[in-house]
Amino acid sequence: MKLFIDPGHGGSDPGAKGNGLVEKEINLDIALRIAALLADIKDIQIRLSRDKDTTKSLSERTDEANAWGADFYLSIHCNSFNGHARGYEDFIYDGISNSSITAAYQQIFHSEIIKKNNLLDRGQKKANYHVLRETMMPALLTENGFIDHPLDSASMKETIWRQDVAEGHVRGLIKAFHLQTNTPDTPSISPHHEKSGELKRIIAGSFSSRVPAERQIGNLRSMGIQAFISVENMTEQTIFHVQAGTFSSNQNAQALLKMLKNAGYHEAFIR
Ligand SMILES: [Zn+2]
Numbered sequence: 001m002k003l004f005i006d007p008g009h010g011g012s013d014p015g016a017k018g019n020g021l022v023e024k025e026i027n028l029d030i031a032l033r034i035a036a037l038l039a040d041i042k043d044i045q046i047r048l049s050r051d052k053d054t055t056k057s058l059s060e061r062t063d064e065a066n067a068w069g070a071d072f073y074l075s076i077h078c079n080s081f082n083g084h085a086r087g088y089e090d091f092i093y094d095g096i097s098n099s100s101i102t103a104a105y106q107q108i109f110h111s112e113i114i115k116k117n118n119l120l121d122r123g124q125k126k127a128n129y130h131v132l133r134e135t136m137m138p139a140l141l142t143e144n145g146f147i148d149h150p151l152d153s154a155s156m157k158e159t160i161w162r163q164d165v166a167e168g169h170v171r172g173l174i175k176a177f178h179l180q181t182n183t184p185d186t187p188s189i190s191p192h193h194e195k196s197g198e199l200k201r202i203i204a205g206s207f208s209s210r211v212p213a214e215r216q217i218g219n220l221r222s223m224g225i226q227a228f229i230s231v232e233n234m235t236e237q238t239i240f241h242v243q244a245g246t247f248s249s250n251q252n253a254q255a256l257l258k259m260l261k262n263a264g265y266h267e268a269f270i271r
Contacts, residue, residue, distance in 0.1 A: 011055025
């Protein structure tokens with residue numbers, strides 16, 4: 001299936017603001033986490049409306065998804081209102097019925113996301129939003145908490161929470177589209193036993209000793225990213241690579257790389 005992920009706002013349009021947070025950044029972070037989590041899913045193609053802080057109109061977003069022939073359009077947002085409202089809600093186009101396939105998808109996503117996000121459940125809703133109306137495929141817009149509410153925004157600041165929210169979306173996708181996971185890529189520790197040149201390994205950092213590499217693994221874990229040390233024995237020295245993922249899909253590898261760079265791991269690379 002072809003999944004179009006749309007992190008709301010971006011560039012000159014920050015979206016909502018509150019408690020030191022900017023909506024466009026939270027949306028992008030969650031979207032990149034979703035893309036990275038989909039690495040192990042079979043038969044899925046992903047396209048993002050933006051994978052960095054880009055200005056893009058609503059029509060550009062929906063035109064792209066329509067031209068690509070996406071099977072599902074997933075728009076990621078955070079809410080704001082009066083500082084008192086809080087919780088999670090999601091939207092489908094108000095011109096479609098409760099017996100539509102889109103409504104069925106909403107039901108599935110809603111129950112999976114609410115299990116993971118620890119937010120007040122504001123329910124499943126309908127609205128006449130551009131991205132829901134102008135998309136030719138089923139479309140869902142999730143509002144992942146209120147950025148101007150003290151409790152919701154405190155959650156948004158936690159990387160673990162954003163990872164959980166991404167996981168909720170991915171569980172929804174797996175259920176709604178009956179997706180299956182690939183047999184996990186077994187990462188080869190020794191360079192002498194590399195399988196094929198096909199796999200893309202994400203290296204978050206490389207060190208000349210084990211201790212700083214292990215420290216970085218701890219930092220990555222607090223972001224919800226599993227990593228391990230891959231030792232490379234060179235003639236002159238031993239290098240301790242922190243390997244944060246192995247992918248057969250270049251798209252998914254790029255998504256994790258972007259996320260790491262956004263999180264300040266500027267040295268991260270694919271090998
Ligand atoms: Zn928004």
